Amino acid sequence: xxxxxxxxxxxxxxxxxxxxxxxxxxxxxxxxxxxxxxxxxxxxxxxxxxxxxxxxxxxxxxxxxxxxxxxxxxxxxxxxxxxxx
Amino acid sequence: xxxxxxxxxxxxxxxxxxxxxxxxxxxxxxxxxxxxxxxxxxxxxxxxxxxxxxxxxxxxxxxxxxxxxxxxxxxxxxxxxxxxxxxxxxxxxxxxxxxxxxxxxxxxxxxxxxxxxxxxxxxxxxxxxxxxxxxxxxxxxxxxxxxxxxxxxxxxxxxxxxxxxxxxxxxxxxxxxxxxxxxxxxxxxxxxxxxxxxxxxxxxxxxxxxxxxxxxxxxxxxxxxxxxxxxxxxxxxxxxxxxxxxxxxxxxxxxxxxxxxxxxxxxxxxxxxxxxxxxxxxxxxxxxxxxxxxxxxxxxxxxxxxxxxxxxxxxxxxxxxxxxxxxxxxxxxxxxxxxxxxxxxxxxxxxxxxxxxxxxxxxxxxxxxxxxxxxxxxxxxxxxxxxxxxxxxxxxxxxxxxxxxxxxxxxxxxxxxxxxxxxxxxxxxxxxxxxxxxxxxxxxxxxxxxxxxxxxxxxxxxxxxxxxxxxxxxxxxxxxxxxxxxxxxxxxxxxxxxxxxxxxxxxxxxxxxxxxxxxxxxxxxxxxxxxxxxxxxxxxxxxxxxxxxxxxxxxxxxxxxxxx
Numbered sequence: 001x002x003x004x005x006x007x008x009x010x011x012x013x014x015x016x017x018x019x020x021x022x023x024x025x026x027x028x029x030x031x032x033x034x035x036x037x038x039x040x041x042x043x044x045x046x047x048x049x050x051x052x053x054x055x056x057x058x059x060x061x062x063x064x065x066x067x068x069x070x071x072x073x074x075x076x077x078x079x080x081x082x083x084x085x
Numbered sequence: 086x087x088x089x090x091x092x093x094x095x096x097x098x099x100x101x102x103x104x105x106x107x108x109x110x111x112x113x114x115x116x117x118x119x120x121x122x123x124x125x126x127x128x129x130x131x132x133x134x135x136x137x138x139x140x141x142x143x144x145x146x147x148x149x150x151x152x153x154x155x156x157x158x159x160x161x162x163x164x165x166x167x168x169x170x171x172x173x174x175x176x177x178x179x180x181x182x183x184x185x186x187x188x189x190x191x192x193x194x195x196x197x198x199x200x201x202x203x204x205x206x207x208x209x210x211x212x213x214x215x216x217x218x219x220x221x222x223x224x225x226x227x228x229x230x231x232x233x234x235x236x237x238x239x240x241x242x243x244x245x246x247x248x249x250x251x252x253x254x255x256x257x258x259x260x261x262x263x264x265x266x267x268x269x270x271x272x273x274x275x276x277x278x279x280x281x282x283x284x285x286x287x288x289x290x291x292x293x294x295x296x297x298x299x300x301x302x303x304x305x306x307x308x309x310x311x312x313x314x315x316x317x318x319x320x321x322x323x324x325x326x327x328x329x330x331x332x333x334x335x336x337x338x339x340x341x342x343x344x345x346x347x348x349x350x351x352x353x354x355x356x357x358x359x360x361x362x363x364x365x366x367x368x369x370x371x372x373x374x375x376x377x378x379x380x381x382x383x384x385x386x387x388x389x390x391x392x393x394x395x396x397x398x399x400x401x402x403x404x405x406x407x408x409x410x411x412x413x414x415x416x417x418x419x420x421x422x423x424x425x426x427x428x429x430x431x432x433x434x435x436x437x438x439x440x441x442x443x444x445x446x447x448x449x450x451x452x453x454x455x456x457x458x459x460x461x462x463x464x465x466x467x468x469x470x471x472x473x474x475x476x477x478x479x480x481x482x483x484x485x486x487x488x489x490x491x492x493x494x495x496x497x498x499x500x501x502x503x504x505x506x507x508x509x510x511x512x513x514x515x516x517x518x519x520x521x522x523x524x525x526x527x528x529x530x531x532x533x534x535x536x537x538x539x540x541x542x543x544x545x546x547x548x549x550x551x552x553x554x555x556x557x558x559x560x561x562x563x564x565x566x567x568x569x570x571x572x573x574x575x576x577x578x579x580x581x582x583x584x585x586x587x588x589x590x591x592x593x594x595x596x597x598x599x600x601x602x603x604x605x606x607x608x609x610x611x612x613x614x615x616x617x618x619x620x621x622x623x624x625x626x627x628x629x630x631x632x633x634x635x636x637x638x639x640x641x642x643x644x645x646x647x648x649x
Contacts, residue, residue, distance in 0.1 A: 037607065040599050040618045044361055044380075044547065045582060048387050064365040067388065069358035 011058075011080050015073070018053045022046065032074030058084065121280040122308045123190035125347030127152070130276075133323055137351040139183060140326075140370070146180055148349070151187070154180060156274035158188020158221065161244045161266045169242075170284040171217040175199040175208065175230060177332060178354050181223035181246050186333065186342065189221070193281030195302070197288045198333035201229035203611045208233050210297050211290045214497065218242065224249045234258050288497060289336050291433050292551045292614065294542070296558030300497030303336070307436040310490035312343055314462040318441065319374075319401060321348035327374040328367070329354035330381075335549070336433045337405055340376060350374075364390035371398050375421075378406040378548030380580075382413040385420075396421040405429035405438050406548025408455040408536055408580060414444045430458035430536065433550070434506070434520050436491040439465055440534060452527065452535040453579055459533050465489030468519065469528055474510050482537055485526040486510060486519040493520075542635065544573045546581045549613040553635065556584060556606075556614055563605035564588040568625055571616060572639045586616035587638055590623055 020028045023039060023046075036042040042050075051067050054060075054076070060083040070076050126148075129138070134149035146154075162172065172189045174196050176182035189196040197215040199208045201222075212220070212233065221244045222230055230243060231254055241261045245251050255263040285302035293299035321327065327345040329352045331338035345352045359366040364385055367375060375396075382404075385391045399421040404414075409428040418426050431438035442459025450457050461467045468476050469483040477483040486508075495503030510519050525537040542553040556571035563569075568589035573581045586602070599619045606615045620642075626634045 037604065038600060040603055041583070043583065043617050044384065045387075048361070048384050052387060052389075064362040064390070065356070065358040068361040 007084075008077065008081065011077055011084075014057055015054070015077060015080070018050065018057055022050050022053055030073050032072065032077065034073040035071065054080065060084065120305065120309065121190060121193070121282050122286050122305050122312065122343055123187060123280050125312060125343060126155075126187060127276055127280070129346055129349040133349040136323060136349055138346060139180060139352050139354065141178065141180060141354045142356060144180075145351075148346075151180070151184060152276070153272075153274055154184035155187035155191060156276070157266055158185050158244070159191040159277075160274060161221075161264065162188065162192045162194065162219065165219055165242060167283075169194075169218050171195045171197050171215045171219075171288060173197045173199050173212055173215065173217040173220040174222075174333065175201050175220055175226050175233065176223035177201060177225075178329070178357065179223040179225065181221075182333060183342065183352075185221040185223075190286060191277065191280060193283040195284040195286065195288055197290075198338075199233070200332055200334040200611065201226060203334070204608050205229070205232035205235065206609055207298065207611060209236055211300075212237060214290070214298070214300055215288050219244065221245075222249065227251050227254055230254060231257065234261060237261075287339065289334075289433050292543075292549075292555045294552040294554040296555050298555075299499060299502070301336075301433045301493055302495075302497055303339075303433075303436055303493050307491050307493050308339065308343065310464065311340075311436045311438070311462075312347055314464075314491075315340065315344045316347065317463070319344065319403070321345065321350050321374065321401075323349035325350035325373045325400075326353050326371055327351065328363075328372055328376055330360070330363075330375075330377045335406075336437050337376070337548075340437050362388050362390060364388075364395060367396050367399070372396075373398055374401045374403075375399055375424075376403040376405070379404045379409040379413050380407065380547050382417050383410075386413070386416055391416050391420040393419045394422055397423055399424040402426045403429055405431070407545040408453075409444075410580065411448055411451055411454050411456055414448065414456050415446065418444065418446050428456040428458060430534075431491075432487075432520070432522055432524075434493050435487050435522075436493060438462075439487055439489070439491055440467065442533060450529060450531075450533060450535075452537065455536065455579075457529070457533040457535050458526070461487070461489070462491070465491060467534065468510060468513070469526055469534075470510065474508065474521075475512070476510075479528055479530070479532075482525055482527040484540055485522045485524045485534065487522060488513075488517050488519045492518065538579065544581050544584075546573070546584060546613055549611075551584075551614050553584075556586070556610065556616065559606045559609040559614075560586045560588065560602075560616065560619070562609065563602040564619075568633070570625060570633050570635050570638055572635060572642055574639075574642055583617040584614070585642055586619035587622050587625065587642070588619060589625055590621035 019030055020026055058080050130148045130152040135147050137145045138148040138151045139146040172194050174185045186196055197217050219242045243263050244266050247265050251263050282305045285304045286308050287303050289301045290298040327350050329341045331341055353370045355363055402421055402424045414426055426444040428442045429438035430440045440458045440461050442457045444456055466488045468486045470486055471477050471483050495507050506521050507518050523540050525540055526534045528534050544551050553571045560569040560571055561567055570587050572585050574583045574585055576582050602619050626637055628634045
């Protein structure tokens, strides 16, 4: 795995905090390849809650297709980075 | 325009046709006289050949073009044996998928929808149970077909569009025959003079309490009755732009296709990435008619996508598949101020939807803060009965029974279940067969019905009908123990939000094993049935009759607030 740049690291750490809050699990671990299948309880309702929290945390707005088309956490991280410029 | 006639030949298909009890066959024999449901589409082709029938990802297919694609499918089916009536379709949201539906119907055969995203084991169960030996796919199908065919014993014929690459499949499965549907080229295929109906229009599999999906054959007369009602009640016009929200494996998807096409309107297929949050799609595609499950409203609200007047072009909004909370209906009415909002209700056995209620702002008619399911469609009757099947007094709760031309004949090769669910009611006309829904309802003083819940362990999650026993079966396999039960966790309004698997603690410790068990369930069940969580419990108590006690488990889970 390549070392993350500072900005990527900052995004990842904030993202991890959001995930832990939403899934009510202080020990939750995620990485770029984590998908909805890896975290019990990640259904469509929780996914939408997660996206709202991410929008609030990073001050970004997702497109409808982006919310429904994410493959894994890595894609979400890239999407946030792209929006933050 | 060529005349479209129907030659009824039901049951002449060499033993493959559905055979409920003979007395029921006699009672219902007069129902097999309707024209093919393909006729409405064919009339639209002749009347509006250049109008858009289908819009997928911005690509438009006209009625004339879709008709030609359908005829190419029918042409591909020409050489198969007469008694191969059931035809599987493993394709979704593609032009080929819709052409396959129409092409199968044009030949008088029965289509059996299979969802390529479902676990192969479930599709195999459906394929075996249906008896289908012909499968039609689209360009995306080869991967799903590879998994599906892995364990199929009988020789099958697989039809794929020319662009699909299936050389590897043909090599891997030499026993099956793979055929490329002919390119249209510059051929001009003609509609047959007669559209036969050798069997039901479609065979829809729903969750079954025995642990395997059960088939509901819906004949042309059933679907024709629905389409006649929909024509009058919803009044779609050729310039309507209609959502294609539902999968073909969901019977509400039949509404999307046939209600739209009998009106000459355009079916705008919602792409998979927009199903969760379709606000932009509704606006950009300028939809005038929307039809989905109510939980879409909840998700749009949560994402902040439902400000007032979001969808000014919508003129008709229909919701079905699960209870419609009043707060959701109100939010939709504000977001789509020019739209009528209707709550529909109906089990697959009663063909798509059979009761309706028109929502009005500041609705006061409610039980449990959800909209009424209303009154039956024209030519249908409802009865609310007690355990002895005797009608209860107005205002008393009971089981909802349904009667009329949309009521199907019974379950696919399951006369015992058919006898239990399709019944004669005491005191009613002895020629009328009623379907027992298993839904608890109450009628108010105006005769409007209100849904109260289920009498058994069936639940609705995100619009999908689920028998918890079918999840139990998968859960037991995944956990390697008989002491496992699935429980539905509901929100304050009684809507199911999560399915939680409960396994008696023992060898299944740790979070890793929870994920492993969930993934095993994923190989056996469609996504919407997979438990969101699997928790370990120290014990599952038993009912006085010795069964594992789901109700007390549900109560304890509800109290612990397992849901996120």
